[in-house]
Amino acid sequence: MKIIVSEIPEEGIELDLKDDIKSDVVSIVSPVKSVMRLVKIEDEVMVKGALTADVELQCSRCLNHFPTRISSQVDVVYHPVREIVKSEQRELKSAELDTVFYSDDLIETDDLLREQLILNLPMKPLCSPDCKGFCPKCGADLNISECGCETKETDSRFEVLKQLKKEKE
Ligand SMILES: [Zn+2]
Ligand SMILES: [Zn+2]
Known part of the structure; x- marks a missing residue:
């Protein structure tokens, strides 16, 4: 879903989404469900919420593919892309690591959800704890x-x- 930043109302918006999202990194086998709240403060947009999706992973021990559910929090701050130059000058605080950028007044929630999902994939997936x-x-x-x-x-x-x-x- 495309969000037009300048059209986000004062009180923010609530999203309750169910999107088919594709990724090159992981096979997403269910719609990605998410509930998010977007609040705009000047030209920054805070996004808080949660997502759930079923993915197919490859077990790091036996290499078999297996389905699993990924649930994760979403907690990011969008800055307009023109701020990059400015933010290079000031030191990036660690609290700002979850900073992402938007351009052309647009936030594409599919991109955000895909990124957040991939960030939350297990490093060493196991088809079962005792594989x-x-x-x-x-x-x-x-x-x-x-x-x-x-x-x-x-x-x-x-x-x-x-x-x-x-x-x-
Ligand atoms: Zn053997
Ligand atoms: Zn296994």
């Missing part, structure tokens, strides 16, 4: 089957689990 990954020797997906390879470094946590299993049997 076993694959065997470093034969490449078998250990979530599907044990390959039987002897691996030198045994993970003590798995040894404990194996032991527990044996005791149950």
Whole structure:
């Protein structure tokens, strides 16, 4: 959705959106739902709210793709692009790191939501917290089957689990 900055009323605007957004970085498999409040102070626009979307990630251990839900806060301040020169002169405070720029009196909420979503993707996605990954020797997906390879470094946590299993049997 395109927001015309000069048309944001004094009292601000509330957005309740459900947009189909595409990204080159991540496969977004649901509409991106967001609730945001935009308030204009002089020529800066504060955006606060939250977003939710379903994405498909690749597990960093087993490399399988899996769906997951990303929910994140949105808390950014838009400055008009002509302010860049000015802001280079003053020191950027750390509080201003969530600063973004708009130009031509326009804020494109799709761009904002896409960026915020990508910023909140996990660095090391896991299909499940106890994903076993694959065997470093034969490449078998250990979530599907044990390959039987002897691996030198045994993970003590798995040894404990194996032991527990044996005791149950
Ligand atoms: Zn996995
Ligand atoms: Zn193996």
